[in-house]
Amino acid sequence: MSTDTAAAISTPRAQGGISVIRISGEDALSVADKVFQSVSCKIPPSEMEGYTCAYGKIVNGDEIMDDGVLTVFRAPKSYTGEDVVEISCHGGIFVTEQILRLIFDRGAKPAGAGEFTKRAFLNGKMSLTQAEAVMDIISADGGAGLKCAEALRDGALFRRIKTVSDGMLKLLGSLAAWVDYPDDDIPAVEEYEISAVLEAGIAELGELLESYESGRIVREGADTVIAGRPNVGKSTLMNLLAGCERSIVSDTAGTTRDIVEESVRLGDIVLRLSDTAGIHDTEDSVESIGVDRARKKLDSADLILAVFDVGSLITDEDRELSERCRNRNSIAVLNKSDLEQRFDFEEISDCFKNSVTVSAEKGDGIDALKAAVEKLYGISGFSADMGILANERQRSCALKAKQCFTDALEALKAGATFDAVTVLIDDGENSLLELTGEKASEAVVDEVFSRFCVGK
Amino acid sequence: MSHYIDSYDVAVIGAGHAGVEAALAAARLGAKTVMFTISLDNIANMPCNPSIGGTAKGHLVREIDALGGEMGKAADACFIQSRMLNRGKGPAVHSLRVQADRVKYHNHMKKICEMQENLDVKQAEVTEILAENGTVTGIVTHLGGEYKVKTAIIATGTYLKGLIHVGDVSYESGPDSTLPARGLSDSLKKLGIEIRRFKTGTPSRVHRRSIDFDKLEIQHGDSDIQPFSFETSREGLENIVPCYVAYTNVETHRVIHENIHRSPMYSGRIEGIGPRYCPSIEDKIVRFSERPRHQLFIEPMGLDTEEFYLQGMSSSLPEDVQIAFLRTIKGLERVEIMRNAYAIEYDCCNPQDLKHTLEFKNIRGLYGAGQFNGTSGYEEAAAQGLVAGINAARYCKGQEGITLSRSSSYIGTLIDDLVIKGCLDPYRMMTSRSEYRLLLRQDNADERLTPLGYEIGLISEKRYKLFHVKQLQIKQEISRVKSKTLSPTAELNELLLQKGTAEISTGVKMSDLIRRPQISYEDLAPFDGERPELPFEVQEQVGLQIEYEGYIERQLAEVEHVRKLENKRLPQPFDYKEIKGLSLESQEKLNRIQPENIGQASRISGVSPADVSVLIIWLSANK
Secondary structure (H helix, E strand, O other): OOOOOEEEEOOOOOOOOOEEEEEEOOOHHHHHHHHEEEOOOOOOHHHOOOOEEEEEEEEEOOEEEEEEEEEEEOOOOOOOOOOEEEEEEOOHHHHHHHHHHHHHHOOOEEOOEOHHHHHHHHOOOOOHHHHHHHHHHHHOOOHHHHHHHHHHHOOHHHHHHHHHHHHHHHHHHHHHHHHHOOOOOOOOOOHHHHHHHHHHHHHHHHHHHHHHHHHHHHHHOEEEEEEOOOOOOHHHHHHHHHHHOOOOOEOOOOOOOOOEEEEEEEOOEEEEEEEOOOOOOOOOHHHHHHHHHHHHHHHHOOEEEEEEEOOOOOOHHHHHHHHHHOOOOEEEEEEOOOOOOOOOHHHOHHHOOEEEEEEOOOOEOHHHHHHHHHHHOOOOOOOHHHOOOOOHHHHHHHHHHHHHHHHHHHHHHOOOOHHHHHHHHHHHHHHHHHHHOOOOOHHHHHHHHHOOOEOO | OOEEEEEEEEEEEOOOHHHHHHHHHHHHOOOOEEEEEOOHHHOOOOOOOOEEEOOOHHHHHHHHHHHOOOHHHHHHHHEEEEEEEOOOOOHHHOEEEEEEOHHHHHHHHHHHHHHOOOEEEEEOOEEEEEEEOOEEEEEEEOOOEEEEEEEEEEOOOOOEOOEEEEOOEEEEOOHHHOOOEOOHHHHHHHOOOOEEEEEEEEOOEEEHHHOOHHHOEEEOOOOOOOOOOOOOOOOOOOOOOOEEEEEOOHHHHHHHHHHHHHOHHHHOOOOOEOOOOOOOHHHHHHHOOOOOOOEEEEEEOOOOOOEEEEEOOOOOOOHHHHHHHHOOOOOOOOOOEEEOOEEEEEEEEOHHHEOOOOEEOOOEOEEEOHHHHOEOOHHHHHHHHHHHHHHHHHHHOOOOOOOOOOOOOHHHHHHHHHHHHOOOOOEOOOHHHOOOOOOOOHHHHHHHHHHHHHHHOOOOHHHHHHHHHHHHHHHHHHHHHHHOEEOOOHHHHHHHHHOOOOOOOOOEEHHHHHHOOOOOOHHHHHHOOOOOOOOHHHHHHHHHHHHOHHHHHHHHHHHHHHHHHHOOEOOOOOOHHHOOOOOHHHHHHHHHHOOOEHHHHHHOOOOOHHHHHHHHHHHHHOO
């Protein structure tokens, strides 16, 4: 692999000002020579120094395809550790793809998913957990998401896991000594000592697992449904949210989530908002499809913002919606109107985790909503520095470790012999080491690189 | 000038615990074998502890026996006290340990070797290994006798350039006042073998009449004695003597501290590296200065002698200091030393130069075993001797060598540790060295290794048939127990309560009750009308395999996990400098050891998990 030269478009395939093509490998510079004529410095890319760039024309023989800027990185001082050329093209997706095809014709091969990062990894430019964090940075939407990904790279999570794992190792060490030196008058390891260490580990892992949900919401955003009877102020709320920071991503047609309308940022969290048809019984078959879909959407959402009009009396529809919100991450949004307050929120308040009063007309209450959402996900006081589980792989390792330690504790209390308890602790410890990358396994490597996309 | 004497398939150099296992295995597999020793009176000698077994070491002896080795049977024939250590800490760590009659053990092993078909035993010092084109061709003795051989197994123990230290006195010597082996080291160096210097030590032997036994704690053997060998009957085994326990005290420590400068270890006169896990008393006192006392065991050397061994008190301090500190110990106030404690330095190889078959990587037909490979202990030595002997014989027959995996045995773990991780001080086996402790129990060594022993040819037809009957009985009884339901009778509930576990109100599978730690297979016998009469060994396995089933399955899953990495084969030979993502240290280590697969690579110290990930990705990219 290291001798091949690979190329790919490294920017998203979307209309934008520029697109960057990255070429990496031994022949990166000679390939670049064949497609790039420098205007600014008159020398071919292969004679340029590392960390320099040139403005010029991208050519196919005599035909000029585009103009752009070419940057040279010389091995090992590049992302992959190989010779790297990056060409910023100006001509939009179609032209960029044409240029990429030309680069393939001139000797580069298409880069596989995550290939540049894999090369960086093989050339000692980054560790496995760093590679994993790169993936998380790429896919992080909100501001806090990026911070978390960076924190992982710097080892906040690593330190927390290490504390647990060191405690277990020490315990395993004393158990081993006590067993291996029966004649050496080594103090017996007492049951309470083992359970103390196990309990501490289980508690710490429990905290980490609980904060995973917060971390996931911070990183990936929350699928949010705004629900309520017609005319309670759903659209106004939607506009209010959208207005406070205009959408980051607008949905493209043809995705499966045809209900999603808009993503907005509320503080550090991205909410992917869906407006739904009201949930009510209907005879109309077309409408019932919509209602059905709305129910499903409601049931799968990360967050429900249930909007009520405080100016009217509580209805059966309000009650049904409230019941559906029970035990879910739900916030009652009480929309204040100028009318007299007739809504008896007390009746349904126990269905919701929290409630806020907003005035969609006047545009206030957004801060309260933001605070309520952050509180719901434990994000107020949530700091990337504290170390969180960043992805499904890490979560499943932590979960397995916690389960093993819990089993060990139970076995211990049930009176199992220490050699059996030790097996369970060993098992949990292995999971922790896999989490931090201190134990190599094929699964970890595959998992990390399978999440990469082409061009990175 | 050398003169031709004879030709052999296998020459074993040394007749200690490694040498005898190697020679017996090779001869039993049909190889024409010769075993050389500097003194016929020291075959299978125990120059240190007169005991066999102990934690993890007991496992090794059971495994040696399961493969068809001799040590277990000899220990059963010569023991004078037997104890199962770690009872109550779980079956994985139960370890059998016996006190042996040292002279009887020597005589017994010597006779076994003398009677062995295909095996010649000779007294001579081997001074040279002859090799052509990287292949062993012969050996030469100190008298100039030349033997043509196809293979040679070096099992020189502590004899190789042996140097004894007592205080400021040093003299060339083998163990127990034998002659050292002087010439062989240089011959090995000429063959390109790295020679290192290790050190070990032994305590003094004292006269029975100088010990006040009344002041000591007495330690009896087990009433219910389990033999080492799966072939030894439990009938008629008995303890003949007790051992005793004593303790050092503040005064002992003071004497040692005041004289520590007279120890050759601390004055720097000993360059060899001593065993971390079997330290001398002065080492223990310096390293664990917070401990107010250390335990020592006072053990008889045999039935026909008045000598007693002081386990835990090995020392290289001068004679007068030895007498002084021993006499501070309660019960030893008027102790008379018969043999002094000493430290001994000796030459050994770097086991990373060996393959898993224990053959040297760079010389075909040359094998290493025992302390020469950097280990400490009779059992570790015997285990390697057995493997080297088997492989030397197979080499002569043109068969591929056998290797044992870590998940199969402590023997496999021992050899893998030596060859892959290497050792910086004399390597002692411990249960914590195995990641598969619950699988590698001493009670199931036969299940793990006897089929292989049979395949190799060291297990007789008769024994193999009996083994099969036992395995079948275990299997049938387990499936019966798993399908049998016990009803909640008053008697059963009374037993459950009495054992401190919950009553039952409906019928419960017998196996579910056995899984409760408080209840054993045996406990349920009165409620199990159809229980067949089974030998103890079968009952034991049924109980253990049911009780620990869940844990055993976990370990098997881990074995599978590792097997995946073991199946990823690395090219050989290969220059790891080509993979730039590897750390420099790891490139060097990989280049030296040339692991066969990713699993082995992952166990090399200095090869980090990140390096292993690099190797995994590199392999998949180069398919």
